[in-house]
Amino acid sequence: MNVPVLPDSKKRKYYILVRLLNGEHLSYQHLADNYFVSRSSIANDIVFIKQLLAKDNVALVFDNSGTYIGGGEIDKQKVLKRLVMGLVRQDKTNPELLQLFISQTLLSTVKETFDQKIQAWSLEIPENYLWDIIVSASIVIYRGRQGYFIQQAANNQLGKLLFQLEKYPLVYELLESLEKKKVYHFSQDELRYLSYIILGNGFKFFMKDATIPIIFKRKVKLLIRNISDSLNLDLTQDSRLETDLLVHLYQMVLRLRSGTTVINPLLDEIKANYLELFGVIWYALSEFGSENQLVISDDEVAFVTLHFQAAIERLKNVKRILFVCPNGIGTSSLIAAKMRQILPEVSIIEIVARTDLAKKNLRNIDLIISTTPLTGMPVPVTNISPMLTPTDMKKIMNQYIDLTMSHVKTPIITDDNREQTLVLLKHHIYFDNVKDFNQALDLLIRANTWATDSAMQKYRHSIEQREKLQSTYLGNGFAIPHGDPHLVDHSCIAVLILDKPIKWGNNKVDVVSLLMVREEDKKIVESFMNLIMHGINNKDWFISKMMEVK
Incomplete structure (x- = not known):
């Protein structure tokens, strides 16, 4: 790929990102010399790129050779998918940027081929799911033509966990339609990867005769019950919620096990309009993900939030x-x-x-x-x-x-729960500075009462294990670390507000809230999440509130 030497300041960060996605190790000085700009200008570009990568939990790594993208080809393709879908959605008048990351001719070919198949099978797949499949397949082809190939781990247990894909020929036939047109010949790893993406976006369309395991159905029922308890609403009798959520979460597991996710174009709107509910769902899915070894993105949380909001609206009626x-x-x-x-x-x-x-x-x-x-x-x-x-x-x-x-809004968080939450916070709010994650944890975990030092260390270990699986960064500098609730004897919430942000996974935080809450007190967590979600929208308000409670 020929990279223009002097793109303007708005485009330069995208040209740098292309080079990083293609495996280059780049130093700030090297980039400054390449583009005839200052190191500070390059630093601003790198900040933008880091924020973009963090949305898909992909790290920008530094060593003696320079800056480069960590992870494998699947991670890079996740970033590419978010970029391509965003550029198509927001900037149709600027094909130059899109052309950096994907061939528009290829996109059109894949779309036309898949549309023909879907129509021939009389499948009615929602447009956003079909578009996700089209973009994912196009990126695999585009990168494959450049010599960058998907490689899945030999110990991937997805097939054993769920079902045998060869029993469902529609999935392979869809991909085979591209091979018949001589667009691209997929490797077995690429076929398997894209099959999971297709099923993750259209399980109920492509696999109408498949059954979802009983054990998974039980997990979904438990999730609905837990969220119902948190919302002080009984959604357990809503059969439509259970049916829709069962299919959606099963598709989500397929996506996440294959190392991909869907892009939710309404993420910001959902967060803004259903702030409290989003926080409740985020916490519940964080627990669900930890128990099932899944990294669940905000995009996925937002989709599940819509399912529960629809159920709440039905209940209001x-x-x-x-x-x-x-x-x-x-x-x-x-x-x-x-x-x-x-x-x-x-x-x-x-x-x-x-x-x-x-x-x-x-x-x-x-x-x-x-x-x-x-x-x-x-x-x-x-x-x-x-x-x-x-x-x-x-x-x-x-x-x-x-x-x-009258449209009276159903209260998600009761006043009683809010008062209990504020009581838990009292005397456990700290305005201080620490160097890193470990120091923050050391300070906050000692706010609680522990039977023994060993008990405290066990809980700390459970926090660290959760962070290794998925960062508890929630947005706007807020992190909500929490561990196994069964290891807590006394419920406590401690908040650390920092003058200088510290590194937290692939992000930086200046508000760390450690949740040390027993299973039976989890309703209090949802009340606190309400405060957090409002704080993400207005950090000054949150800090002021914490100063009042302190």
């Missing part, structure tokens, strides 16, 4: 109505039956005697309908006559419509 009646059960049942005829099926009507109303928990009740006047109720009350006249029916319907249109 279920209106719980309490019918209070002093008459006999027969009369009450008759009136309730009439109400069910005029109210939507998503309504749940419960009958309670007037004498039992005081003992009734009204927290989840949306509307009370009563044949006797009631005062001081925390929810709307509609009074009707004991005979339920047409006028009464109109009153009920009008109140129901008002209720439906």
Whole structure:
């Protein structure tokens, strides 16, 4: 590839990235001499590149030979996919940059070939999933033509873990269609890698007869239950959530086991619009990933967040109505039956005697309908006559419509949990400076009470193991390290706010929050995650809040 000698300042970082992706080791001085700019200009370019690589957990490494990209070809292709998809999405007017990383002619050829196959099979694959497959295949071909090949580890257990791919010929036939057009001849490693990507984007389309293992179904049920507990909502009865999440997470496992991920074009919007929920899902998937040895990206977290937000919206549409009646059960049942005829099926009507109303928990009740006047109720009350006249029916319907249109937001974090969280934080907030990860951990872990030094070291080891699998960096300089909750006797959260950022994986952090929380206290974690997510949006607000609690 011929790299122009003097690209402008906006393009230079991309030209440097191309050289790094092609395996060059580059020194700052060498680059400054190449492009006739200062070392500080090159340093700014490298900062941009490091931030870009960090999104896919890929490191920029330094040694005596210069700066280079760590990891193998799969890591580099993850970075390329994010770049290509971003450039196509945001900058169609500048083909020069895109041409640095992929052939647009090749992209068009792969798209046309795959589109023909998908249409011939009458498969309706969502556009974003199909585009992910197209870009991934195009990059494998483009890099392969340049002599950079995918190599998968011989001990990759994905096939044994999930299923035998040869039983599902549509996957291979899709890739074979490119070979028949003499676009490219795939190696066995490339076929296997792309097969996992295809299945990871379209499992239910390409493998309609396949079954998902029972053990995986149990894990998904547990995940839904844990998130339900954290949200103070019961989503365990939502069969659609379970079905959709089962397929999505199974596809996610396929993607992650093969060393790739999907790019979520709505990531920033999802974070902005569903801030609290994103934090809850991030923590739950962090646990899920740790238990299953998976590195789960923010892109994946955002997709799962949408599944749960859809379930929450469905739950909001279920209106719980309490019918209070002093008459006999027969009369009450008759009136309730009439109400069910005029109210939507998503309504749940419960009958309670007037004498039992005081003992009734009204927290989840949306509307009370009563044949006797009631005062001081925390929810709307509609009074009707004991005979339920047409006028009464109109009153009920009008109140129901008002209720439906009010769009009252379901609180994710309760005030009780927030107060408990602030109590846990008190006296455990530090404004200090440390040199690195280890010093930060040394300071924060001693904020808790440990039965023995050995118990503390075991928990510390579990934190380190989690960080090795996946960094707990969350964004905007925030890291949320945490270990095995079963190794904690007393729940505690400690926060360290630094004047100077320290290195944290492939990022830098200046706010480190160590979660030392027992399994039975995990609702408190979700409340703290709410504070963290707001802090990521507004760090000054978070620091001010911590100073108040301190």
